[in-house]
Amino acid sequence: MFDKIISDRGSRYAVSGGPARSRDEAGELLAELRRNRRFAKATHNTWAAILSGEAVRDDDGEAGASQIILQMLERADLTDHVVIVTRWYGGKHLGGDRFRHVVAAVRHYLAGIGR
Template sequence: MSLTVFDKIISDRGSRYAVSGGPARDRAGAEALLAELRQNKRFARATHHSWAAILSGEPVKDDDGESGAGQIILQMLERAELTDHVVIVTRWYGGKQLGGDRFRHVVDAVRHYLAATGR
């Protein structure tokens, strides 16, 4: 696999965020990238791994308990016209509710990924 990880990019009220991604042709490929990410002990302990992709023209997303996060990632991938590529936003919950700021952090994480990878 060719997973790209940007760790510790956002911190807010104890919550920390990372963003990762890599190419995938189907859901099995997306799941393999998630499994690779979770092999890292730090990432295995994360609270949420929200992700999305457009695989073979079909939108696929998973909030992983962070309601609405997968849809936000998916919309950004659609705007960027990035297909057959999974983007995963990881959050370690810090003990305080972030309200709407959590959506801003998901957007900022995906922007970071797209800019840093030249997509």
């Protein structure tokens, strides 16, 4: 997990993930993350994964963000792995910058796992 990697106008971002071969395993990783009280209170836990060739994703209210994560996983050829971008909303709308932050968070994660 890479926590507090981006801060913009009060919003804060973290990124995490791990191996998952099924939707259930992806759900277990998300549940484990949410057991941490701070992450349970996050505004969005957006995630995506390519599991045995099937693309799965959830915006968790951050419209369009999971599609960006999914595209980056496809480009990195990272399968059977879930990536979760967490955002704590800071009170000011970020507009298109929120997508730039999702991209930066996923890049940080991929670099951290050697991709």
